[in-house]
Amino acid sequence: xxxxxxxxxxxxxxxxxxxxxxxxxxxxxxxxxxxxxxxxxxxxxxxxxxxxxxxxxxxxxxxxxxxxxxxxxxxxxxxxxxxxxxxxxxxxxxxxxxxxxxxxxxxxxxxxxxxxxxxxxxxxxxxxxxxxxxxxxxxxxxxxxxxxxxx
Numbered sequence: 001x002x003x004x005x006x007x008x009x010x011x012x013x014x015x016x017x018x019x020x021x022x023x024x025x026x027x028x029x030x031x032x033x034x035x036x037x038x039x040x041x042x043x044x045x046x047x048x049x050x051x052x053x054x055x056x057x058x059x060x061x062x063x064x065x066x067x068x069x070x071x072x073x074x075x076x077x078x079x080x081x082x083x084x085x086x087x088x089x090x091x092x093x094x095x096x097x098x099x100x101x102x103x104x105x106x107x108x109x110x111x112x113x114x115x116x117x118x119x120x121x122x123x124x125x126x127x128x129x130x131x132x133x134x135x136x137x138x139x140x141x142x143x144x145x146x147x148x149x150x151x
Contacts, residue, residue: 059089066098070111073148080149088112088148100144109141112151116141 057071067074067089074092078085095113096102104113107120115121117135124131141147 059085063089063093064098067093070098070144070148073145077148088151091151092148100142100147109138110147110151111144112147114141114147114151 057068057075059068059071059074061068070089070092071085074085074088077083078088092098092111095108096111098111100111102111102113103109106115107124108115109119115124115132115135116138117130117132119138121132121135122130136146136150141150
């Protein structure tokens, strides 16, 4: 089990970096219809209103709309943590494809696929007790803003 985790983590990092590299290198022209398409998908919860107008989206247009709809949260989190917004968007794309309700087979939750302290993750035991005891709850991680900031 440990060997599989050890092999998966570098794959996620390499895949995320490849996405960042490719999105920076491949600039697709935007049609007039795409330029006027709103970034938010009404079927998904929108970022808080106070965040939507605060920051202009600098993500490349070739990120899918399922990720770009979270641009305000991504940009704010990147700014607060000194990260490139494309890194956060690439992790989000790799982990959940922009679905805030995503739950992995291992129990990771939300946009950034963070392991919670409860649910399936509560049964994962480390040497000193539950592995994720100091993590947020599933309920907290289903909130997109909290998930991205914590992730």
